[in-house]
Amino acid sequence: MSSQVQSQGSVSADLVDGGTVSRGTQADWNAYASEYDLLSDHNPEYRALQRDFEAFLATIETPDRIVDIGGGTGNYTQIAARCCPGSAIRLVEPHEGMIAVARRKLSDFRNITYDTATLESVDAPGTADLVVCVHALYTMPDPDRRLADLRRLLRPGGWLYLIDLGRRLDVKDWRAYLFSHLRREHGVFRALRILWQSREIAKQNTAIERAQTEGVYRTHTAEEFASAVTAAGFDIHRQETVYRGYSDLIVARARA
Template structure:
């Protein structure tokens, strides 16, 4: 079931700067994360991005934004309140195309109907008042603009993820190097525990796939796709603005 939604900025139990220190280990040692990136690339094949303006709400370290065809788009706005995450995003994306807004999405302002694509991956659950944030995304999209939304809906099992990631780290890097990588990944385990704490306390939103799709539709989108992803923990919903 959905947690009671937070209507004000939550007192986040997660230290996102700590998470940022090890976050990109997921690129190398988390097949489920790489599968999400591949799913995003498949989605982009059906989107006309020539001269497009794109927004990444809760951009993190910029892994999804960096998959965009930067030579074809006209504008890329990344929004994230954490300086550690944004520092890593800046290292991946050229400032000639990308603009970096170090602020919460709830305080970000731009003209209505500005963007052709809004991306939001595993960030909505931690934002204040998620339905209002979805309405904000809808308002920022042009007619027929597209939405790619992935959100953490179920409570994180720290043990399950630690076993999964640890196994893949050792298999890919070998026993000795794998143990070194495991030590480097401690911030991920530590902050996953805090995410679960926030979910349990109701600070962070939890939902089913049906509930997320219903909220996307209520925000004004036509839901064009929906599926459970990321080992059953997350929901992927794609949407389209009305013509």
């Protein structure tokens, strides 16, 4: 059974036990893919998270095996590949549109393998030294079981670098924040042009906000998130609220 997910509009289907089940409103990641990297180009909060990940890599022993779950267009895989050229990096991403962008962008790296798959279908227990999962967990069915899947991929003592959207994504608030930043950086006309170019991002973020409101995508407080990560078999080393208060970052180790 293929675990690749085909999206239709803003409603997508998940594969469950050989059949498909609709979960209601969700983002259309294939549609998001073509504009997704405007985020890394223009959103300073997105870039701050990337810098944090790079700084984190400098603090740990170089991992032999790194898995980037829900890796999207490969922005975290790219940092890992650049900072850890001797590591084997596996990008796991179920949406063809996203992973195709990653393949094109990262074609010069020889230490990356691409897996068009969901987290729940990955079968490589206990082999990873580092699992990265950024802004992907909240989109998955049953996040608590998915946390257990992340734990299952790691060797005891292996690292988890996890960021998750916890609070309701207020699209109007983000638009105002980004416009003000872009206007300062580029002037009003270029700012308006970039926002126009990013209209698919706004559309998909609106679908995310709706999915959160409908309970299809789970939200959480920092405390709830920490409890869930601990219950899944991790010891937390660092926890921070990031992304303008919307997301939680946790660095943890898999308990033996």
